[in-house]
Amino acid sequence: MPSTDTVIIGAGPYGLSVSSHLTAAGVPHEILGNPMHAWRHFMPPGMFLRSEAFASNLYAPQRGYTMEAYCRQNHIAYEPVGMRLPLETFVDYGLWFQSHLVKHVRKVDVVGIHRKDGLFRLDLSDGKPLVARRVVIALGLKGFEQMPPVLQGLPRPYVAHSGEFGSLAWAKGKNIVLVGGGQSALGLAALLGEIGARVRILVRDGTVTWNDRPKLSRGIISRLLKPEGGLGPGWRSYIFSEYPFVFHELGSQRRKRIIETSWGPSGAWWLRDRVADDDIILNTEINHAEIKGNQVILGIKSDGKTSSIMAEHVIVATGFRVDMRQHAFLSQEIMDSLSVIGGSPELTRDFETSIRGLYVVGPASARSFGPVMRFVYGAKYTAPRLARHIGKCFLEDARSSRLTQSVVTPPEFVEGSGGSGLPGQPVFRNPQK
Ligand SMILES: Cc1cc2nc3c(=O)[nH]c(=O)nc-3n(C[C@H](O)[C@H](O)[C@H](O)COP(=O)(O)OP(=O)(O)OC[C@H]3O[C@@H](n4cnc5c(N)ncnc54)[C@H](O)[C@@H]3O)c2cc1C
Known part of the structure; x- marks a missing residue:
């Protein structure tokens, strides 16, 4: 052999x-x-x-x-x-x-x-x-691919994870709901909108974080105060990017906390102008989901009010x-x-x-x-x-x-x-x- x-x-x-x-x-x-x-x-x-x-x-x-x-x-x-x-x-x-x-x-x-x-x-x-x-x-x-429990088991192509898509040409003219408030959801919203899909983005948090446009040339003091690391600018980012063994030496609980709470969802600076604020629905939880006819019906609670929302496709961009x-x-x-x-x-x-x-x-x-x-x-x-x-x-x-x-x-x-x-x-x- x-x-x-x-x-x-x-x-x-x-x-x-x-x-x-x-x-x-x-x-x-x-x-x-x-x-x-x-x-x-x-x-x-x-x-x-x-x-x-x-x-x-x-x-x-x-x-x-x-x-x-x-x-x-x-x-x-x-x-x-x-x-x-x-x-x-x-x-x-x-x-x-x-x-x-x-x-x-x-x-x-x-x-x-x-x-x-x-x-x-x-x-x-x-x-x-x-x-x-x-x-x-x-x-x-x-x-x-991570899928919220309420959406698990619903059939494709009605509900799918963002990690399953290559070309988006199929989406022209479709009514699509995206779930998630990070780069994947916001990036897809921009691309889908640009090819002529109707897009809404359901975000669990009360706000969407947009990264600042990086400064192209920075002085020595600025670079000393905030060195450029693979994960972004700043000493913490620099140390965890350049010396991952430091992270390995931390206790298991501390590692878990850092992984779960740092470098949370955000959108790149160059996406900011490509996603309309009106398309983003904040503070939203999905309580119920079903397929009726050719549509996905989502029961949502947003800012304390319950309502339902209809879409031809739901794309889940809640990470991995x-x-x-x-x-x-x-x-x-x-x-x-x-x-x-x-x-x-x-x-x-x-x-x-x-x-x-x-x-x-x-x-x-x-x-x-x-x-x-x-x-x-x-x-x-x-x-x-x-x-x-x-x-x-x-x-x-x-x-x-x-x-x-x-x-x-x-x-x-x-x-x-x-x-x-x-x-x-x-x-x-x-x-x-
Ligand atoms: C939408 C999106 C955008 C991203 N953007 C960025 C970014 O801008 N910058 C960044 O640093 N990271 C980004 N990431 C994360 C990035 O994808 C991963 O960090 C990176 O691809 C991991 O590389 P990898 O080599 O481990 O795996 P992959 O690039 O995923 O490669 C996996 C390989 O495994 C092979 N494979 C699969 N199954 C089998 C099998 N059974 N047998 C043999 N081979 C198999 C595949 O053919 C492939 O070659 C992004 C992720 C997503 C989902």
């Missing part, structure tokens, strides 16, 4: 960044998944990134693969802060990064993972299984909640041994779960490493840290298997094996070579 040292599941910004670092560290590995798939298929064309351009990189150990380098090569005007970065540019950049540094990606899905005798066996959608010592899960937000049980390909035995808090995996400083050799990166690691992991900026810390750790484990395993060989295996077997050289062990190969 084909085997490798490490398998990365997922080829988004995290998986691609980790792969480029593992290649540099000389670790034989495979990376599985469709490159930038979520960005290409589950985000609406015309969307701008919420993150600043300097915080929208994929990370490679070598120079020359940043968003800035990509823009320079393609004659695209680049500003680290204050630039409106189109989704399409980010997708092209990610695919360019992959075509240069992660050519070996395999466009297959993992459909099952089992663990036996310290090794992982992966079943793939192309029917060819794979064995690995280590597995890195880099699946982004997939499967974590990590729940490892949603990764249906993990075997029951793996799920039973996986230590989780509120659905999120408990991770060591090296992103390792309670199962030896199983790692989780990206948004699913936010409970351990902080809010920066919800954004691509978190890959800046994750990729080198994880590659250093896996590189060390790989060398230790290679050393101990050489030691075992010299004791139990005749020299001619070692020479001819071409792999780990251990009888009964899989041959480990490096697809990058």
